[in-house]
Amino acid sequence: MKYLKHILIILIIFPVLFTMTGCWDNTEIDDMAYVISLGLDSGTQNKIELSLLIAIPKKIKPGGGSWPFSLHSGSQASGSESSQVVTVDAPTIPAGLNLINTFVARRISLAHLKAVVFSEELARKGVGEYLDYFDRDREVRSTADIIISRTSADKFLRSLKPVLETNPSKYIELTAMANSYTAFIPYTKMGRFISASISYDEQPIAVLGGVNNNALNVNAPIPYEEPFRPQPGSSDTNEGEYLPGNIPRKGDVERELMGSAVFDGDRMTGEFNAAETAVMLMIRGEFNRNFWSIEDPEKKGSFVPVDIRQSRSPSISLKRQGNKYNIDVGLHLSGSILEVESDIQYENENNMVTLEGSIAKYITSIADEVIKTAQKEYKSDVFKFGNYARGTFWLEDDFEKSNWKSAFCNATVKVETDFRVTRSGQLYKTNPIINSGGIQQD
Numbered sequence: 001m002k003y004l005k006h007i008l009i010i011l012i013i014f015p016v017l018f019t020m021t022g023c024w025d026n027t028e029i030d031d032m033a034y035v036i037s038l039g040l041d042s043g044t045q046n047k048i049e050l051s052l053l054i055a056i057p058k059k060i061k062p063g064g065g066s067w068p069f070s071l072h073s074g075s076q077a078s079g080s081e082s083s084q085v086v087t088v089d090a091p092t093i094p095a096g097l098n099l100i101n102t103f104v105a106r107r108i109s110l111a112h113l114k115a116v117v118f119s120e121e122l123a124r125k126g127v128g129e130y131l132d133y134f135d136r137d138r139e140v141r142s143t144a145d146i147i148i149s150r151t152s153a154d155k156f157l158r159s160l161k162p163v164l165e166t167n168p169s170k171y172i173e174l175t176a177m178a179n180s181y182t183a184f185i186p187y188t189k190m191g192r193f194i195s196a197s198i199s200y201d202e203q204p205i206a207v208l209g210g211v212n213n214n215a216l217n218v219n220a221p222i223p224y225e226e227p228f229r230p231q232p233g234s235s236d237t238n239e240g241e242y243l244p245g246n247i248p249r250k251g252d253v254e255r256e257l258m259g260s261a262v263f264d265g266d267r268m269t270g271e272f273n274a275a276e277t278a279v280m281l282m283i284r285g286e287f288n289r290n291f292w293s294i295e296d297p298e299k300k301g302s303f304v305p306v307d308i309r310q311s312r313s314p315s316i317s318l319k320r321q322g323n324k325y326n327i328d329v330g331l332h333l334s335g336s337i338l339e340v341e342s343d344i345q346y347e348n349e350n351n352m353v354t355l356e357g358s359i360a361k362y363i364t365s366i367a368d369e370v371i372k373t374a375q376k377e378y379k380s381d382v383f384k385f386g387n388y389a390r391g392t393f394w395l396e397d398d399f400e401k402s403n404w405k406s407a408f409c410n411a412t413v414k415v416e417t418d419f420r421v422t423r424s425g426q427l428y429k430t431n432p433i434i435n436s437g438g439i440q441q442d
Contacts, residue, residue: 201386210245240275
């Protein structure tokens with residue numbers, strides 16, 4: 001019995017030894033070149049130009065970002081020194097990666113890819129064949145951001161020189177998250193973009209990016225920039241009427257994200273400025289908050305900045321008669337008064353009703369223009385109305401055969417906005433300025 005017990009123990013342990021073999025096919029982190037952003041432009045000799053923004057781990061401050069970069073020690077460097085950009089001309093993305101592997105010391109990895117950048121020129125031709133690669137490759141995450149650059153993708157990647165961040169990966173994450181507190185850019189990830197491009201009931205959108213050539217000229221005055229599609233009824237330029245690359249500003253960073261690119265299938269057909277993007281997100285039910293400067297309804301040339309939030313999801317009612325659709329959209333918004341430039345007491349109930357009505361009317365006018373542009377010019381349902389049109393059919397096949405994306409262009413859409421002021425800031429009432437003569441100043 002004693003020997004039998006020993007034999008049984010050996011028989012149990014012996015098979016376990018085969019499961020404890022070494023990792024013969026492992027790859028060390030230090031042997032990999034991690035791509036943070038990938039850019040695509042139209043090629044010169046071949047079909048595309050492939051640009052890769054590659055992190056330099058040893059120059060990233062410890063603890064400055066996501067694994068694996070936070071594990072590496074080394075001297076602290078600026079954001080521009082902690083990454084490099086390489087570009088090759090190639091017929092396909094895999095071919096470009098192969099070429100880059102011939103002169104980059106480490107093996108290229110897309111496992112930590114944060115963003116894919118298409119140039120506007122390439123996006124207007126169509127990006128479907130490139131999406132197929134990103135959908136198939138097991139290294140590419142569905143959470144990578146999709147950015148359409150108004151300049152070349154190569155120039156856009158080379159403009160990434162963060163000041164507050166030494167980790168380029170963290171910088172890209174934080175800038176893409178701006179939609180949660182400005183609503184000037186949409187929330188667009190690779191998985192959602194691909195899903196919308198093959199869907200019967202919606203069209204894809206992407207973040208619009210650009211490079212501001214005047215930003216680094218800090219000794220010169222800020223130049224005048226022509227707004228893109230100024231909003232009706234406003235005598236001054238609204239902060240949301242610009243596109244990336246045209247923001248009137250100075251600073252150490254050239255790269256800008258603002259507005260959205262609109263697609264019909266896999267082909268870009270147009271763009272919305274920041275204010276139009278915010279209203280589009282309101283209709284989609286994806287609006288979080290935004291600071292808007294609304295022209296004072298009682299005093300021209302003065303503004304009432306408000307912190308606008310979506311109090312509840314939009315109310316959307318869709319009715320179908322044959323291939324004709326009538327859509328009613330109700331936007332439910334609330335906000336806080338951030339400033340009153342005039343001496344008007346908007347804390348007063350009657351004045352507050354006037355302000356609420358003016359803000360509601362202003363947002364409705366933008367919504368009407370955005371929908372009209374999407375229908376007649378861009379021919380793209382970026383509002384996801386198709387999700388409601390689907391419910392008017394008994395069978396999925398009938399909906400797909402109805403060609404909703406075409407029917408959307410002729411649909412009748414009516415928007416109504418309900419806006420309520422929930423707070424007037426920390427002031428009970430607006431206090432006028434008193435000069436030395438005891439006179440209230442206008």
